[in-house]
Amino acid sequence: GESLQYLDGYYQQHPRVQREYSKVHSSEYDETLQTSKRSSSSESSGEHRPEDMYMPPVYADENMTAQMMKKPVEAPHGDAISSRASKSLGPHSQIKKKEQIEKLFADAQMSMKHIDEDSQKTFHKMYELAVQKEDEDVYFNATQLLKKYGYPVEEHTIQTGDGYYLTVFRIMKYTARRTPSVASKGVVLLMHGLYGSARLAPHGPRILLAYLLADEGYEVWLGNVRGNKYGRQHVSKHPAQKDFWQFRVDEIARVDLPSLIDYVLQITGQKKLYYVGYDQGTTAFLPMASTMPEYGDKIIKMYAMAPMVYMSSMVRMIAPTSDLHEQLSPYFMDGEFHPSKELLKTLGGEMCEKEIGCRKICSNLNFVMSGVNLEHMEPAQIPMITGHLRWRFDQTNKAVQPIVASREFRMYDHGAKINKKMYGSVQPPVYDVSKIQTPVVLYYSEEDWLSHPKDVERLHRELPNVTEYYKVPEGYFAHMDYQHYKKAPEMVYTRLIKSMNSSS
DSSP, rough: HHHHHHHHHHHHHHHHHHHHHHHHOHHHHHEEEEEEHHHHHHHHHOOOOOSSHHHHOOEEOOTSSEEEESSSOOOTOOOOOOHHHHOOSTOOOOSSSSSHHHHHHHHHHHHTTTOHHHHHHHHHHHHHHHHHHHGGGGOOOOOHHHHHTOEEEEEEEOOOSEEEEEEEEESSOOOTTOOOOOOOOOOOOOEOTTHHHHHHHOTTTTTTTHHHHHTEEEEEEOOTTTTSTTTEEEESSSSSSSGGOOOHHIIIIIHHHHHHHHHHHHHTSSSSSSEEEETTTHHHHHHHHHHOOOHTTTTTEEEESOOOOOOSSSSHTTTTOHHHHHHHGGGGGGEEOOOOOHHHHHHHHHHHTTTTTOOHHHHHHHHHOOOOOOOGSOOGGGHHTTTEEEEEHHHHHHHHHHHHHHOOOOOOOOHHHHHHHHSSSSSSOOOOGGGGOOEEEOOOOTOSSSSSSHHHHHHHHSOOOOEEEEEEETTOOOOTHHHOOTTHHIIHHHHHHHHHHHOO
């Protein structure tokens, strides 16, 4: 009942079906909805009713005209995770075992068989049309997006000491969106998360932190690291060669971040900058600051959103499902993850959005990516989010493997023989974060599977100079919500900017 009522409102509000909604909202559909409401009432009176009801979905045909299936159909492998059901997920969920995680993906795979070939072709065609008409931002890089929304931007290419070229984006301190009276308040370096890059999600200027900081008067630099979409060149190596991918978080921390910081300070003429890291952006900063204190001294304040350091919960739970790598293998190029258009068409766009029999797979992908609250990320956003993903999957997994395996924040484990030669010990050394004197602000949330509250609490205890330790107040704010939830500005960004202003 709740799912039905929620989706009833969703279809009325969604821009692509709003104009057609009145045509298909027939008396038959009204009767279905009223039946659902009566079922909901009977539940409160103690009468039995099914736990989940399948809504007769509104979908679009090849002419982009909204239609409604004539009668309710029971989903063969379970309905989507409902709003109510999603509240039982997250770190406090009963889903704790390898078999339960495997079942999520198995159900998702089986659900795809529910969609006939003609329907897939129809919706693939519609997805391409929809992207052409409404989602051009999917294919825009950071420069194109910034220019589209009126932000002057520069592209800079940095060569690291070991030969990688990193492209970074500079949002100038004065833009047409601000008055000349708003002076530059300082320089901010934004660092992306795992599998990510400095691409800007196509949500517009009112939601993303980079835009908000620029509007506030800061000069914003969007950083990138080796291996992602904007770090795929080298003086002598090619991404098709395995040697190109012989790096871990250690190299990002020891080489990439210092190169970025030095370059930004040199170009801007500043002595210090603000550092904002999300996800892996914090994982790389802490090793740098703990082993290279001279770079910690170049940071006014470090803001850590969803810091991934100890990763004792969700990563440890998913790690045993090695068969998932096999399931995704057709979409890897020699171990590199680059989602094909066919994969994006299948997992995103109109098929997820119009609920035509595949809500399970869309929900499960959202479930893994965003953690809990499926309402915070539209299924149709999946192609937008994954459109810029390009990363060496197996090598990146190896980067976090020592942390997951040892429950410690360690340098990379090369094996006993090489460790002895490189580190002077059989075990790789632990990064001593207690040596970091940089002021740090920690942001975390209760339902973050990848940056678990207990892990953030441990980091809080070990860091000597945490100036603010903030729990996002919304109970179902998950890992991906820092980047893709429309309420992220009021939940996190406004507070961050206020803190930054007080330090300027």
